[in-house]
Amino acid sequence: MSETFQLFRLVLTPRRQIDLLDVHSGFTREQYLKSVFTEERKFKRRKSEFHYIPEDKALPDGAIVGKLGKPVRREENLPPDQGFKEVTHDAWKAVVIAIDPTNHEDGQKASVQIDAQVGNPLVLLPEFVKAINESYPGAPFLIQAEPLFDQGDFWDFAHENSGQVTCVTFEFVTPNGPWGTANDVKNGMKEYQNILNAAKVTQTFQNKDGLDLDNDLIRASVDYAESGQGTIKAKAKKKKKYNSTDSRKTVTIKSEPEGDEEVVDIVFRLFKKVLGRN
Known part of the structure; x- marks a missing residue:
């Protein structure tokens, strides 16, 4: 299995006008990232509805893994004995997102799986954080997703x-x-x-x-x-x-699945590599 991920920095700018009653009042940057990226979230871009679901599995230092997906319509053909008749069916397609919310020299970093069927990470992640910002206008921070480059x-x-x-x-x-x-x-x-x-x-x-x-x-x-x-x-x-x-800075992970592993399981197992670390 070979999957490529694009790397981003999550930049949190302090807001001057905050709501002291906001549930995140007094949070540090790290606490805020952990909070908003461990919540389910829906948002729309153009005609597509996206849905983000965080994984329940815990990682050291509060690292976060989730899936971001959208509905897709697929066109296929029936078997030869049915004349290869064209059929369509509705499904969902999702990418995996890995996030290190901690505050260190290579922290507050995100890695987004690249899959053209879901969308360009350069668009997906900024739209995702835009939805977060709009959900919490009184939060202490404004999040921006900046692509890393060479x-x-x-x-x-x-x-x-x-x-x-x-x-x-x-x-x-x-x-x-x-x-x-x-x-x-x-x-x-x-x-x-x-x-x-x-x-x-x-x-x-x-x-x-x-x-x-x-x-x-x-x-x-x-x-x-x-x-x-x-x-x-x-x-x-x-x-x-x-x-x-x-x-753009990308990371390609080549790994044979262990048993019935999915991409998300490999991300958990090779989390540091997915974030571009040895």
């Missing part, structure tokens, strides 16, 4: 188009955890959060003659984004483009 692809693009990159846009989320290097960018984002109550900050650098990307500012910005606190888009001459969401 900055090596950005630097490959920068070097291949040296002196030809005309625009770079960073969309940062304001810091909330121990991951990421402590640098001027991170400190600046903290100020935007404290002074403006900003949850996201967009910075664009442009020059039609070409930007110089070989400097500490760009390196610090890329490091900060790669930690799970932002995305990067860039344009170069000759209509060349880069988008960090195309450089």
Whole structure:
């Protein structure tokens, strides 16, 4: 069996206006994540209804595993003796989500199984956390799901188009955890959060003659984004483009099922690997 998962950082931004009567009042980030991801939840996207169900099985440090699925209609054929007559039937298709809610250098992390029949994780997880945010408007935190990426692809693009990159846009989320290097960018984002109550900050650098990307500012910005606190888009001459969401970090798990194991059972057994850890 081979299954691929996409990795995300779960960023929790403190809300200034909270409801002291909210059931999560006084919760830490870790407590809040454990609470909302161990609840069943339904939400709609376009014409599809999604349903999330957490697994009951306990994992060390409060790690969470659940399934997110939607109804699907399948077209099949009857056996040859029935002339391969076309039939349709309704079913459900689900992906497995693994979550580490703890607060450490690689914590508050999610891993979503990739299955095109259910949907693109880049859409599914943000829509899921949007439903959580809307369910608890008075909660102490706003959750954002930021895809992790490999900055090596950005630097490959920068070097291949040296002196030809005309625009770079960073969309940062304001810091909330121990991951990421402590640098001027991170400190600046903290100020935007404290002074403006900003949850996201967009910075664009442009020059039609070409930007110089070989400097500490760009390196610090890329490091900060790669930690799970932002995305990067860039344009170069000759209509060349880069988008960090195309450089998504994924993990492929190859494991023979033990007995009648399902994907969710393998996720429990190989939880650390599913989250991109050795």
